[in-house]
Amino acid sequence: MQDDSFISIRDVSKHFGDVHAVDQVSIDIAKGEFFSLLGPSGCGKTTLLRMLAGFEFPTFGEIFIDGQPMSSVAANHRPVNMVFQSYAIFPHLSVSQNIGYGLRNDKLSKAEMEFKVDEMLELIKLQGYGDRQSTQLSGGERQRVALARALIKRPKVLLLDEPLGALDKQLREQMQLELRALQRSVGITFVFVTHDQEEALTMSDRIAVMSEGKYLQIDTPNQLYEAPQNRKVADFIGTVNFFNARTESVAGGKVSMDAGPLGKLSAAPGKLEFSEGQNVLIAIRPEKFSISIEKPASGNAIEGTTDAAAYLGDRSHFYVRVNGVDKPVAVSAQNMDRTHDVTQTHQGQVWLSWEDDAMVILHED
Amino acid sequence: MVDRSLALPDSVAKKTTGPFQWLKSMYLRSEPFRGYVMLSPTLLIMIVALGAPVLFLFVVSFWTQHLLDFTPGFVFDNYITFLEKGNYQNLLWRSIKISGFVTILTVLLAYPMAYFIAFRVTKNKLIWIILITVPFWTSYLLRVFAWKIILGYNGVVNSGLAELGWIEAPLEFILYNPFAVVVTLAHAWAAFAILPIYVSLEKIDRSLLEAATDLGDTPRQRFFRITLPLSMAGVVAASLLVFIPTVGDFVTPALVGGPKGLMIGNLIQLQFAKANNWPMGAALSVISLMAITGIVCAFLWFTKRIRTQDL
């Protein structure tokens, strides 16, 4: 076991009949980390979270939390608490009774209990809401109560199952920041499940991108975006352009490639291994391109025709058709100049240019 | 990721062994196990008080009785008796016909009522639903009994009509015939037919109806192309819920049926009372049950075929 791993998921599989919801996953999560499980619905992320909570048990494998194996520990004896997707606020109890629900077994005096509940109400900025019926709360308030109810137990790990999914966009963005700040202040390990990549990128220390019961890559948000290790991750996080190429030489931390219509290119291989004469994919993010009417003086550049252009306020999007490339190339440009609408001027023939380190080389599959 | 699947710490290995730990882990892991543990008391009483007795009934139907003693065995005497006695067969056939009529009548009457509550009632829906459910739960015997005093020789109808001067002598044909049985049963089972149909109508997504209208259906077309097919499950359930129990009914024929309105249930009851031939009664019960099962299966097969053809 790694020294810093606080939660250790080891070769865990969960089968529902013939369906392998989670398939031999091993993940280590450090203490105090904000860790996200990201993926489309049905990828196994929620099943994995429910196995951490103790609502499901692995078919194979073992989960350790703080060094303890969890295979025969029921949900109510685990040092974890959960914020449910639906919040699961008890409708027959008041806000205070909801928050204090988990304290019954702690044998506290009435005053101690009240104190703790008040402390939590303050933390979630709902002072004075204690006596309200939980059915009268708004979506955002319910979310906070669910959070307080879990945190009052001082869990070692807090599990969050798409807790922001039910909120509208503005409230969601606000809650993202608040949750992140809260996590830093309480120092509890958070395991967060979401299908919203932007949300995961904003909040997490590390993210596991999951697909069909397995994880594709575990990395920091920056690395997932800038250095994806396979096509699926590159495709799932943000927008990306893929170009086919063939390696010509691999030496001195450089891979030289023949990229057909894009010409001869060379870039650093990153963490992946390549050999000579291999078919590869070059991934370039839209914002890594520069778009211009004149041909740039030097560097990598190709000529194309603007297919479509859209003005989005802070930036503009272009789809540029390049001879020999199947799909139009997506390009994003920051709108730096208030008086100049590039979507109007950059019509027809344009030039795209990019740096060597804008390129990520991936295996083809 | 470092491979370390092989090296479990000692403490772990110790904790996961031992029969108690294994059982506990089994209980936690296996949802079917927990589910069946929770179901077991109910299943047990169902088996003891229903499953086993009905199976035993089947066994006894092959026994014979001489005076007061049963002769256990495996002979077909009772079944042969049934095949020899034309009036036994007629009685079963009549029961099936009467129940069939009752089923058609109740479903035809219930459908518009269920439709009305599901689609037309907007205010006080709860009251309407309660009004049609209350008879469902209350005394069946009393509902049947009411018809005896209504249709009786000196009953409500006859004395009422006489009072009005419309008839001279009481109408005898209104009681003690199969028609009286059909009316009484249709009344007594009315609530059983409404509920399943109502549920299936209520479940229909209203936007489907809007979509059909949007695509050019008239209300009439919409009913036959969307509403009716989608509520067929309720109609089928309602039919079975009325048909199956009414075949074996003996209360209604005994009260309002007269000799011409007797049903197989009366014959079975007789075997356990005056005639006192229990194995014969058991055989008649088994035969009725088989006949019902056969008809139900045929009905389900038939409705399924119609439904799949329509779509």
Next chain:
Amino acid sequence: MSTKNKFGALGVFAVSYLAFVYIPVLFLPLFSFNDSIYVAFPLKGFTMQWYYEAFQSDGLMSSLKNSFKVGVPVAILSTALGTLAAKAVTRYRMPGKAPVMSFIMTPLVVPGIIVGVALLIIANMIGVTLSLFTIAIAHVPMCAAFSMWIMISRLEGFDKSMEEASFDLGEGAWMTFWRVTFPLILPGIIASLLLTFTISFDEFILASFLGGSEPTLPVYMWSQLRFPNTLPRVLALGAMILVVSFVLVYFAEWFRRRGTQIKTSSGV
């Protein structure tokens, strides 16, 4: 939908239908107050005599007591069984769930006479004396099936994650039931108790086969139908049963549907 055609032909039909369902039954209370031994028009005048006579009758009072002795335990036991079964089938994934549920529901469709004779034969074979106990045994499967049906719609009416949240916050199965599940399904439990009691109280066929020398109220009523001079008394008795059943069932249904009406209107 416009309010204009709300009551049209269909509305008229609906009202006639309710009349068809209710009016025949209303003749029982009507004639129970009629001052004549004959159930016939014209009405002769108002009397409470038949009610008075009904209460004077020993047979009636003892059979009423018998009905309670059967109905109360049956209601409690079958509601407990129905709730457990409903919780199992709504909360756990398990193989064979559909056939098991159909099996539990069979008492709702098997003709009563068949269950009655089957139990009569087996009781006779193993030498159990027919009594109120055998009636109760016969009523439990039927009532438990109804109870399960009621409780399933109640349990499906609230989010399963409520119970998971309670586990997550440290409560075991028992305390989770008392602190979360029970308060949320309480209306369903009350409804189930009232309805299963009513069913058992009103049930005639099984009680007539399995009662031996201890008749319940419906069985007693049936035995009195043979004697024309006791008919008015039976009418009085029937009218009372009808009123009590109606009130019980009305409250039960009101309780049961009020909570789930908005969320799941299909929870019939």
